[in-house]
Amino acid sequence: MGTPGLFKQCGCRDTITRRRLRTRCPRIGERGHGAWYYRCYIRDMLGKPVQISHGGYPTRAEARQARTAVQAESREQYAGHTWTIARWLTYWLTTRTSIRLTRHAIYTRHVRQFPIPAIGHLRLTDLTSRHLTAMFAELAAGTTPAGSPRSSATLQRIRAALRAAYNAAIREGMITDNPARRVEMPAGRRPQAVVWTEGRVEDWHTDGVRPGVAVWTPAQLIEFLDFAADDPLYPL
Template sequence: MAQGSILKICTCRDQDGKKLGKRCPQLRRAGGAWNAHHGKWGYQLELPRKVDGSRRSLRRYTFDSKDDAAKDRDQALTLLALAGDDTALATEIADLLQQVKAGAPMPDRDTIAKRVSAGLPASVDMTVGEYLRQWLESRRTIEPSTIRNYGCHIRVHLIPHLGAIPLVKLLVEHIAAMFTAITDRNTAIEVARQSEDPQIRATVRGIRTTGPASMQRIRSTLRKALNDAMARSNNRLIDFNPAKHVELPSAKQPKPRVWTDKAVARWRETGKRPSPVMVWTPQQAGAFLDYAQDHDIALYPVFVGIMHRGMRRGEALGLRDTTVDLHNALVTVDLQRTTVGYDAVDKKVKSESGNRTFALDSFTAAAWRAYLTRRAHWQQVNGSTWPTTGWFFVQPNGEKWHPDTVSKRFDSLVRRAGLPPVRLHDLRHCAATYLKASGADLTDVKELLGHSTITITSNTYTSVIVELQVERDKAEAAAALVPRRRRPRDA
């Protein structure tokens, strides 16, 4: 590669108005030395040809000393050397050099090297949006549900607010402004919901606000992506992670509250729940199970298991015949059936504490035995079309349950039964509350629910047992605490 020539020129003009450039006699003193008070130093460097094959050169004459000109020229040569034998990249870098304005510094060599290494054009700043899309694509080996969450955060929040900012210029202030805008949007949604104008209320129907927990998860996604940008081997894209230094409101989990008579009356009057997480009284729980047994016998045993033994929805649907031992009244949880988007997927439970074995109470064991009798009848009716899956809870046609179907049918049963609303997951809270109220200690509750620490159990449940304090034996008493209507036999 040609090293270019360094020379001194000036802007003086001759009598015809033409610039003298390096021909100006004032550039040198009488003895031939350079005149330090006249002209500017610069250089001329042959550049890679244009796309059309035409020749071009880089000329920069804005320097006060020969050393400054040489340093700038060497920076240009260093940038051109990044291309190696890649002629297309050499043309891109030459285009970049010609775009640098007179007097402006040359682009930083390491910054351009990072762009080139990332597969981006040398002449374009990598934006936050470009990096996040590239980063998400590189994360395809992790859990599909995690990928979906990352993608949602990037698409809905991060790119709209931060996408156009150059990655290397992303600041704490930019991220803080994003969360301020999200908070302002939340306020606007709530104001619209309270409007007396039905047309205004209609504009936010079905639109969710972004709560503190969601904001924490959005920041977590950005923080992870920026950490990876700092940790890239050989080429760190950034040297500072601003997402680590953004302060957000605490994302405390809502405390479960009990549907007392007073809470139910207020809900019927206003439609508002005391808390997002609600727990039925034992009488309400018994009324639900009675209604489910009469109106959805196929899912009734699933609800019994969640209500009495505190399983998550996915854990109950992930049971297999090999993990349910009704003879010894023992159940092992090691798989879960959950969703990614709307697609149902089967996978191992998330944590070691979630992988657990627990005892069944006699009531749940009896309900599950009756279920197996019904399941055998379903299989006999379907004959050769019955699929052999090995899953414990299946539909009457033998197919596995879709988790969302189970939740929708639960919600429908609650509405039709006229009971105050709870989520299907809240049956797990019911189980824990009844167990604690029946005399079990927090360690028993922690082990049953599969919590990783007793702190989680304590923080969640110690505030809801005041109205449910009774003396019972542990697992057996927790089931007996739920009153049921007498029947000739357990169908």
């Protein structure tokens, strides 16, 4: 029981305080009483030291074997099956520095509004195409805050963000598969045409979001025709 990093503990409680005795149990040396645990330190993907403690093993040999397996992993591999999807997506968004600010804002909004609440609790390596199929089916059946059907373009943008995030995790050596490549997207509903109002134009300039089908107002059409008449690229 004196092997460094390996220890035994149980769930017995003090008769007075009701606190768990763990390693202080007088029966801890008995064969078959309690379980074996290991404790070790590794560096996480960001280079910071992390203490790992895990247990429930019936023998010391099994606890030692599990510790050896963890220590043999690269820090990227360890992060792949310990980081949640929410943690990775949040980190990944901070690395997206080479794209336009409007696209980054769209990615951020879509990721925080949809995948993180739906699948963010899962570990990176636990995600399957079945999880994504269920998530997209639920999103397709829902509506926007304005009450209109959610467009297939929005679903495709969410999928594109997930594919990009998982491809980045593959490049980092955290995972080996991208389930977002295989997900079957629900059939999109035909978008309903809306008027290209000043409010929608302002939203488009702010965050890049626009209706699937929008109709110009007469004033907007006149403005375009006036512009085209003065522009040599648009001969009328």
